[in-house]
Amino acid sequence: MINPAEPNKTVIAKSSIALSERELQVIELVAAGLTNQDIAIKLAISKRTVDNHISNILTKTKTDNRVSLVRWALQWGKVCIDEVNCCILDNQPVINVLDVKKDLGQELESA
Numbered sequence: 001m002i003n004p005a006e007p008n009k010t011v012i013a014k015s016s017i018a019l020s021e022r023e024l025q026v027i028e029l030v031a032a033g034l035t036n037q038d039i040a041i042k043l044a045i046s047k048r049t050v051d052n053h054i055s056n057i058l059t060k061t062k063t064d065n066r067v068s069l070v071r072w073a074l075q076w077g078k079v080c081i082d083e084v085n086c087c088i089l090d091n092q093p094v095i096n097v098l099d100v101k102k103d104l105g106q107e108l109e110s111a
Helices: 009-015 021-031 036-043 047-061 066-075 097-110
Strands: none
Touching (some): 021 047, 021 066, 036 047
């Protein structure tokens, strides 16, 4: 039985996962609904590099797929969707993923 007075070790472990700045960018773009190819274009890297980043992120966060990754990111305040779950971490505002998707659409139209 779980004792509510004791800290939940699973929660502590998941909240202290070390993600690189690039991995956080990839999570934001995944949450915006971008494909790996779109993420590669947005970040000016190869699709294979995006595939590797996502694989590493899924391993680090112990999530099985993109949907569970986005749920994890929302739970831990790593992304903000449509002004839901918006907060400030490390004195930097979390990027609204809908703005990212809109910006990518404009970039693709102008290309």
